[in-house]
Ligand code: NAP
């Protein structure tokens with residue numbers, strides 16, 4: 449008997465793909481590679497598998513009359529048109545919590561990397577420069593002021609780690625979290641003006657596009673560092689490059705970019721940045737947990753059972 453059909457809208461992580469293939473026939477981006485064949489296939493598609501950034505637009509959902517679930521491998525789901533999914537009766541799921549520790553760990557790793565210039569120090573030794581004299585001094589991290597744009601699951605986990613470094617913590621979010629014990633500022637610019645390290649960890653999408661703009665970078669100032677582990681869209685990348693070149697800010701640690709996997713050459717050429725290729729959740733343990741949860745959501749959705757982790761907008765939906 450043939451297996452039910454699901455559509456992968458992005459290149460899936462092998463852990464997720466292998467799990468799906470035990471129960472389903474996975475069609476890898478057929479809607480893009482063979483749109484004509486897809487018109488015949490589309491009515492058989494029962495589930496859509498994606499990544500955090502993968503595009504699931506309204507036009508695709510309109511082609512999938514029998515889809516029962518979109519199961520995203522990632523906590524962010526800014527590529528999915530959720531209002532359209534709800535209109536088409538297709539609940540959207542994601543993988544919150546299981547990746548929180550890893551992303552917070554990488555955020556702190558970037559704070560330390562930019563403040564103490566760890567990758568640059570490694571390069572300094574490898575290039576044989578040590579014999580010519582010492583490196584330039586770094587910026588002390590312990591006791592510094594940390595600003596967090598987005599005090600959600602991951603933002604709170606970053607704050608928890610930063611406390612162990614004796615950092616003072618302030619944040620911005622859509623609403624104040626009075627039980628957090630941290631200083632709230634109503635805008636990213638005011639937050640930036642009051643911290644040494646500013647970490648962006650909001651969702652992507654229209655609501656946060658260029659939340660970190662030229663004004664925020666100016667407020668962060670010439671001794672301030674920006675860390676972005678959110679989405680590339682959250683930072684105005686052109687304004688950031690200008691600020692890094694001009695010394696408007698001291699440096700940046702970036703895990704996400706506007707047009708991944710393409711990183712502007714201007715960033716490659718700068719000495720005061722640390723660049724990682726969207727790896728904040730990329731450990732074996734966490735990618736397995738994400739795959740398990742995304743697969744569980746796919747199975748539940750296709751079986752018409754309660755979903756493990758629907759996105760907030762789809763809570764209570766079941767098709
Ligand atoms: P979450 O628990 O939903 O937290 C999101 C936080 O962002 C909330 O505090 C929210 O404020 C705040 N926020 C939303 N819109 C905002 C705005 N316009 N201005 C200021 N703050 C805003 O999500 P999470 O689990 O912490 O994940 C956050 C994001 O991290 C994901 O959506 C994803 O984009 C990114 N991420 C990246 C990686 C990576 O590999 N680099 C990995 C995982 C996640 P309220 O609490 O007031 O609503």
Ligand code: 8YV
Nearest residue numbers: 499500501521522523524729
């Ligand atoms: C993943 C992410 O790397 O969870 C997210 O929102 O950005 C990351 O954990 C991504 O979703 C997989 O491509």
